[in-house]
Amino acid sequence: MAATRLIALHINKGKTIAQCLRDRTDYAQNPGKTEKGELVSGYECDPMTADEEFLLAKRQYLHITGRRQQNDVIAYQIRQSFKPGEITPEEANRVGYELGLRFTKGKHAFLVATHTDRAHIHNHIVFNSTSLDCKRKFRDFHNSGLALQKVSDIICVEHGLSIIEKKPYKERVKRTTYPKRHCFRDEIRQAIDQALLKKPKDFEEFLRLLEQDGYTCKRGKHTALWKEGQDRFLRFRSLGDGYTEEEIRAVILGEKEHRIRSKNKQSVSQKRLNLLVDIDARLQAKGIGYQRWATVYNLKQMAQTMIFLREHGIENIDQLHEKTKQSTERFDQLDEKIKTAEKRLVEIASLKKHIINYAKTKDVYVDYRKSGYSRKFYESHREAITLHKAAKDAFNELGIKKLPKVKDLSAEYAEVLADKKSAYAQYRNARTEMQDYLKAEKNVEQFLNLTRQEEEKAQEEKRKKETQR
Known part of the structure; x- marks a missing residue:
């Protein structure tokens, strides 16, 4: 047991x-x-x-x-x-x-x-x-x-x-039913949504609107809110995406669009776009039931696409192509930036390792050289000599004549790592934005193509009827 x-x-x-x-x-x-x-x-x-x-x-x-x-x-x-x-x-x-x-x-x-x-x-x-x-x-x-x-x-x-x-x-054990926990963060998010709808001129006016709603604002390095019933002040940064202090300031300045967060289900504007279904390509294998489902599905996706275009101020296909191109270029730039940072991080880590190994084994290698490159000395200090040679080879490959300080490399590593983490947040948003634009572009093109085919089909039927007369 x-x-x-x-x-x-x-x-x-x-x-x-x-x-x-x-x-x-x-x-x-x-x-x-x-x-x-x-x-x-x-x-x-x-x-x-x-x-x-x-x-x-x-x-x-x-x-x-x-x-x-x-x-x-x-x-x-x-x-x-x-x-x-x-x-x-x-x-x-x-x-x-x-x-x-x-x-x-x-x-x-x-x-x-x-x-x-x-x-x-x-x-x-x-x-x-x-x-x-x-x-x-x-x-x-x-x-x-x-x-x-x-x-x-x-x-x-x-x-x-x-x-x-x-x-x-x-x-x-006995089953215990616990009461549903009250979530003050949801209340704060709703209060923020209402305050932003009133279009405050600046962040201070935005905070005054929240104070009128019964909240106490604590200003400082991290702005926080408290209302009667809360155990403690809650910071903006703890409210999740879209509700941090930086994002709210950007919304007030008009640099970003605020999207209301729904607790139970996504609002229409928050739903991710999906591609339309090619009904004709699958109809023969799927059957008439699939046709009915796919028709309704395509109508919903096209409506969602139109909402997306209206929200982003796109009025024609040329604007959509331009927006898609810009979002793709931005994503590619961030992707390249992250890859460059990752490559540099690996280089710095490898260089630091070789510099440390070089310093630790320098005396051993000097003794090895003084011994006339003795085979016996080499066998007894094989690991240290191998590490020293590997470090020298790495320096030669990188073309380094003067070794940098480990302290400077550590500082550079921290700086590159911070830049990479900052770029990752932008990278995720850029990827989502690019995917939505690509799907919207594909849906609009497919919809226009289907409309054109239907028009041609209607004209063909009209010509056949005229011929029969």
């Missing part, structure tokens, strides 16, 4: 990631609890240097993805406790290793430490939140603890161990 628990490990206040990882792994591998380290095993890492290998993977993840999150999970710990007297420490370690391998699907490095200092033998399985390829992170999913327990039960049954019998849900 094994009980399990999944624990997310965060950074402790006042400590670095390296210190926190070292504390977790040191506790798990405590010689007094693991028979002097005999009951410790690792997957894709050396237990003695697991904390450093975890940290290296996180640095690689940051270099590859550029994503940095506050209060992120640095590792996860699985605690697996066994029934006293049912399992030996060695077998418990093997079961823990198998649990770690199956639960992480072999995509995360981990160590397994079996503790025997209590009456019940138990495992501490610490696995890195960053995957082995340094491109993804493990995210704690819904009912992950239940999934972990099921995997553990399967392994226990395979090893002839007992499992915990679970009672039906109704016997364990």
Whole structure:
């Protein structure tokens, strides 16, 4: 019988990631609890240097993805406790290793430490939140603890161990109906919508309109609102897209169009455009029922397209072509900007690594050269010499004669990364805008083509009737 628990490990206040990882792994591998380290095993890492290998993977993840999150999970710990007297420490370690391998699907490095200092033998399985390829992170999913327990039960049954019998849900807990939580942010968004409809001249007048509506405005670095019943002031930036202070100022200045956010369903203007269906191309395979559905569907999409054109002030097909061209060019520019930034981030990360390796191995390489490039010296210092040569080759390829300072490279990396993140927000909006314009253009062209075909068909029928007379 094994009980399990999944624990997310965060950074402790006042400590670095390296210190926190070292504390977790040191506790798990405590010689007094693991028979002097005999009951410790690792997957894709050396237990003695697991904390450093975890940290290296996180640095690689940051270099590859550029994503940095506050209060992120640095590792996860699985605690697996066994029934006293049912399992030996060695077998418990093997079961823990198998649990770690199956639960992480072999995509995360981990160590397994079996503790025997209590009456019940138990495992501490610490696995890195960053995957082995340094491109993804493990995210704690819904009912992950239940999934972990099921995997553990399967392994226990395979090893002839007992499992915990679970009672039906109704016997364990009583269902509780909670009242629907009141959302003050929805009220604030509605108040903002009403205030913007009155066309305030500036942001101060906009705030006065909200004060007339019963809100207290707190000005400062981040403007916030409070109304009777709220526990605290709520900042504009916490209200979501379209309601941040910067976006509201842009709407007041006429630089941006404000779109009212609907809680339960999208308004007509917010619905994404879809392409019209080619009824004739699919009618033979689909049948008459499909024709009726597709006709109604096309009417709705064409109406949506006309609303989109009216909202964006487009009166003819030439204007639509021009708007589509502009949106596509803007998207391409942002896409190229992001790709250039990503390429530079990789270059900086690689250059920093080679500069550090070059500095660390410089003395060894000088001694190697003084030894007359001795084969014996090379074999005993192969790794350091190889790193030094790789660094020199990289500098030659880049045409670098004077090495830049690591501090300057770190500053440039931070600047490029900030520009990339800023461009991503614009990139997503530009992509959505481009897709809408392309769909609108396609729908209008298809609609005009269908109208032309119908006119030609009507004229042909008219000529046939005149001929028959």
